[in-house]
Amino acid sequence: MKTNQKPLILVTNDDGINAPGINALIEVAREFGDVVVVAPQEAQSAMSHAITLKTPLRFSKVQEIENVIYYKTNGTPADCVKLAFNQILERKPDLVLSGINHGTNSSISVIYSGTVSAAIEACIFGLSSIAFSLCDFSHDADFTASKIICRKIIENALKNGIPKDVCLNVNIPKIKIEEIKGIRISRQASGLWQESFVKCVDPYKQNYYWLTGEFVIHEPEAEETDEWALNHNFVSLVPVQVDMTAHHAIENLKKWNL
């Protein structure tokens, strides 16, 4: 970054450019530098790290207000990051922020989350990136406390730098700022979504199914996890990496008769 330039911050999300959560994040981001928003035109929740290969991508400038330029795309969160780097941004961003998601992205949800995948995509390209989620799925969620938390973490990220090949997954409990006990560096808790499909019948007598589920935590007492932090009124901050190798299993597999 040249000394005469303000930091350039890319902001994206998976709830879409009109979600209150991304606007809360933009409000904080613009305190730190010039902001370019490249976000899906419609909600893209649970799109994980999907990218668009079979249909063409489009993007267009929506508006420009002071130090914020807004672009919308028809792509997934990961597409937004790729489009921003390759077609939209004139220089490498100093920070990529994703969110604030309306809803939790802790534990196994990191795998399904479009919000976190956008941060991971930036991380793959060697950029500093942070995903923020508020544990409140409602459209009218109150982002007042979240903005204070985002500000504190962004300040630290710009000052200290994020470790190489790592992005941050931040989850914020749905409580007032004075009730938040602090920010805990955590690991991803072991858990899963236990499915319960809701079966319906259409007017043509054909069955169809809505995917729903309930989160089941395998280790509720593990104090070092994101789930424990959230359940005890802490913000959780999990460093996330892109190497999915189960290194501990390699020696065992080498004993197979292959």
Place this chain on the structure above:
Amino acid sequence: MKTNQKPLILVTNDDGINAPGINALIEVAREFGDVVVVAPQEAQSAMSHAITLKTPLRFSKVQEIENVIYYKTNGTPADCVKLAFNQILERKPDLVLSGINHGTNSSISVIYSGTVSAAIEACIFGLSSIAFSLCDFSHDADFTASKIICRKIIENALKNGIPKDVCLNVNIPKIKIEEIKGIRISRQASGLWQESFVKCVDPYKQNYYWLTGEFVIHEPEAEETDEWALNHNFVSLVPVQVDMTAHHAIENLKKWNL
């Protein structure tokens, strides 16, 4: 598994139920037990771990041939696994197989791959699962060697069991069986897809973009990686885990002023 029951094997993929790759895998799987196929009705490549929340899911039985029952769904690969466990299978499968993908899923592609995500979804539910990919994107790819490799790995998986909370990501080079030097237990190589969007103009003078890219490997000489294995005529077998925590970064982040 009761001793009087044959193993139950769930087969899925991301290229869709009509792809030659899944039919090659079914041919091998049925040698080992009863097979239920639950696969997307259309190609779902690069869908990663996306799941379908905003539109209803449907599935229907396509055919039943000897010990293989085929179902097609309108869902993603991860949806297929969830539907199979929750709505279709009468008992817990002994093994979940995904593929054989038409195209490579090594290195960073593990993040984008629907094929691997199906195996990961099964792993989240505590099941043994393997993703198979042939390094040949063509529809008419020759799966002769792949079937021999799949058979060997499935034999080992059923005999030895796959380590807990781990699934296997197998990539097979596009060469004849007699040219394959062996199966190497590997780790995910560090690399990325360097994007190069192809810009087009529609009849209404609007720009649109096709996402393409070239794979860039960061560590071509690292012999313990999947990329090295494939480039040296080995099959790569990478154990994959769902914990994405960058454990090594936790102590560093604890020094931040939060």
